[in-house]
Amino acid sequence: MAAIELDGLAKEYSGGVTALRGIDLDVRDGEIFGFLGPNGAGKSTTINILLDFVRPSGGSARVLGLDAQDDTQEVRRRTGVLPEGYTVYSRLTGRQHVEFVIESKDADDYADEILERVGIEDAADRKAGDYSKGMKQRLTLGMALVGDPDLLILDEPSTGLDPSGVQDVRRIVKEESDRGTTVFFSSHILSQVEAVCDRVGILRKGELVAVDTVEGLRDAAGTEARLRISVGEYEPEDVEAVRALEGVSEVQQRDGELIVSVADGSKTSVLTTLEDRGVAVNDFETEEASLEELFLSYTDEEVDA
Ligand SMILES: Nc1ncnc2c1ncn2[C@@H]1O[C@H](COP(=O)(O)OP(=O)(O)OP(=O)(O)O)[C@@H](O)[C@H]1O
Numbered sequence: 324m325a326a327i328e329l330d331g332l333a334k335e336y337s338g339g340v341t342a343l344r345g346i347d348l349d350v351r352d353g354e355i356f357g358f359l360g361p362n363g364a365g366k367s368t369t370i371n372i373l374l375d376f377v378r379p380s381g382g383s384a385r386v387l388g389l390d391a392q393d394d395t396q397e398v399r400r401r402t403g404v405l406p407e408g409y410t411v412y413s414r415l416t417g418r419q420h421v422e423f424v425i426e427s428k429d430a431d432d433y434a435d436e437i438l439e440r441v442g443i444e445d446a447a448d449r450k451a452g453d454y455s456k457g458m459k460q461r462l463t464l465g466m467a468l469v470g471d472p473d474l475l476i477l478d479e480p481s482t483g484l485d486p487s488g489v490q491d492v493r494r495i496v497k498e499e500s501d502r503g504t505t506v507f508f509s510s511h512i513l514s515q516v517e518a519v520c521d522r523v524g525i526l527r528k529g530e531l532v533a534v535d536t537v538e539g540l541r542d543a544a545g546t547e548a549r550l551r552i553s554v555g556e557y558e559p560e561d562v563e564a565v566r567a568l569e570g571v572s573e574v575q576q577r578d579g580e581l582i583v584s585v586a587d588g589s590k591t592s593v594l595t596t597l598e599d600r601g602v603a604v605n606d607f608e609t610e611e612a613s614l615e616e617l618f619l620s621y622t623d624e625e626v627d628a
Pocket residue numbers: 336337338340341342360361362363364365366367368369407511
């Protein structure tokens with residue numbers, strides 16, 4: 324069973340803004356799925372439809388095998404959510420926030436344990452209104468963890484977090500996934516999801532332009548790597564042979580090094596060609612296209628993905 328199934332999901336807001344243009348997507352049970360897209364791409368709209376805070380204008384959304392619109396209560400009961408821009412109750416303490424969710428979900432968690440997992444146990448009895456932005460975000464994440472949800476939906480979970488907070492989110496996502504929870508989280512920063520996601524989907528102006536592993540995205544985008552090879556003696560013909568290989572766009576020569584711009588899939592053929600021609604390959608390293616470049620190759624206005 325897919326944990327999330329979107330079938331032709333469309334949304335046009337009353338002002339005439341088309342936020343989603345018919346999305347088809349299956350998020351597998353137990354998967355960690357990164358939902359990526361630039362500002363305004365439609366990520367929050369999708370998440371809000373999954374939880375029935377927004378009604379679609381076309382298509383359907385199923386969550387944990389349930390209809391997102393007809394079985395809303397059951398979906399919400401089994402799902403932990405970190406919504407975008409959640410406002411805390413300023414006069415309630417962190418512990419009271421978590422206790423409130425425990426009660427409303429009829430869960431048997433201990434508030435202190437949850438607060439410890441998200442790293443704000445020392446502030447448990449302080450009013451959440453006085454928390455820093457990052458602490459509020461940690462608290463909201465803690466509230467999403469209550470009740471051992473089958474599905475965790477996190478909308479931009481790293482917003483406002485310092486590097487250790489970002490790492491904590493990663494750790495928690497992995498822990499939850501190890502327990503069998505499906506994790507669906509949105510982000511506009513590819514590098515933040517790469518380390519944890521099994522697959523990512525890239526949304527651009529309401530359309531899903533790619534769904535794949537990060538590695539698969541790299542191959543499909545045809546982004547290039549720079550291969551820096553430290554070589555022994557070689558002849559101009561050896562350089563020409565490398566230059567003639569499929570996928571190689573440029574070869575530069577620099578003090579005992581060849582710097583080859585090559586499509587991600589063709590790195591090995593460069594090295595074997597040199598070796599077959601008797602050129603000693605002493606060492607090599609690759610510099611991959613940055614994740615930012617990769618993301619832009621899918622979402623940039625100029626590029627037809
Ligand atoms: N309630 C609303 N009424 C009208 N238009 C809306 C509403 N909510 C969102 N939109 C529009 O729908 C589009 C998608 O917005 P959405 O918030 O889903 O994007 P997002 O990918 O989550 O962006 P961000 O990364 O900035 O949070 C945008 O053009 C936005 O202005």
